[in-house]
Amino acid sequence: MASFLTTCMHQIIKMDKPKELLGYEKIEKFAPEKLKKLQHHYKEILKLIGEDTDREGLHKTPYRVAKSIQFLTQGYDHDPEQILLSAKFKEDYREMVIVKDIDIFSMCEHHMIPFIGKAHVAYIPNGYITGLSKIARVVEAYSRRLQVQERLTSQIKEAIQNTLNPLGVAVVIEARHLCMAMRGIQKQNSVTTTSDFTGAFERAETRAEFISLISSKLS
Ligand SMILES: [Zn+2]
Numbered sequence: 001m002a003s004f005l006t007t008c009m010h011q012i013i014k015m016d017k018p019k020e021l022l023g024y025e026k027i028e029k030f031a032p033e034k035l036k037k038l039q040h041h042y043k044e045i046l047k048l049i050g051e052d053t054d055r056e057g058l059h060k061t062p063y064r065v066a067k068s069i070q071f072l073t074q075g076y077d078h079d080p081e082q083i084l085l086s087a088k089f090k091e092d093y094r095e096m097v098i099v100k101d102i103d104i105f106s107m108c109e110h111h112m113i114p115f116i117g118k119a120h121v122a123y124i125p126n127g128y129i130t131g132l133s134k135i136a137r138v139v140e141a142y143s144r145r146l147q148v149q150e151r152l153t154s155q156i157k158e159a160i161q162n163t164l165n166p167l168g169v170a171v172v173i174e175a176r177h178l179c180m181a182m183r184g185i186q187k188q189n190s191v192t193t194t195s196d197f198t199g200a201f202e203r204a205e206t207r208a209e210f211i212s213l214i215s216s217k218l219s
Helices: 009-014 019-024 032-048 061-072 080-085 132-143 149-164 178-182 204-215
Strands: 088-090 097-108 114-124 128-130 168-177 192-197
Touching (some): 080 132, 080 149, 097 149, 097 204, 132 149, 168 178, 168 204
Antiparallel strands (some): 168 192
16 A cells, blocks of 8 residues: 555644754855865865865855865754654654655765665654654655665664664665766666565565655655
8 A cells, every 4th residue: 555644744843843953054154274274275176186276266265165075065954863753752653754856965984976766765653753854854854964775774774763763664776876887897877776664664575665655756
């Protein structure tokens, strides 16, 4: 049975979050001191690769790259477990909750080149649920860091397991690694799939149900 969480959303959205749990809110903050240092180093890198940092097109590039890298790694400032706890609600719902096709934009920690794809996350509540958008936020918080896909997969799983203590968690990530496409072995279209499961999802039938639900199209 496909089980999408539709009940109680109204109530969930209206509930006040405790103040101390707001620390993860997405802020596009660029620490001035850090920005300056990054800018300096990126300018040096441009020179080292043989560029003329005085030419017009590159004039503001170190500044833009410095801002961009801070944006792309902002996950370090976010606490995924707090994100989940900020919207943890008692609910007697014990069917599979699935959030699929969550966009992933991450960077491989070996080459600092992007890997992009989709995450599919499911859990079976055991007395507590979380806001559906929070699952996507957790994926975001872990993917906006230097990562390897395997660790990203299990970190998402762990955060949900630790905070909601559900009957099971399942995470599948499918991603294209540009470090493979652009350099090295140049396998342009290969997709890497990783998965991690706990509890009820260790049973073959439950896992099969999840896999079939994330593979099916809604319309
Ligand atoms: Zn890589």
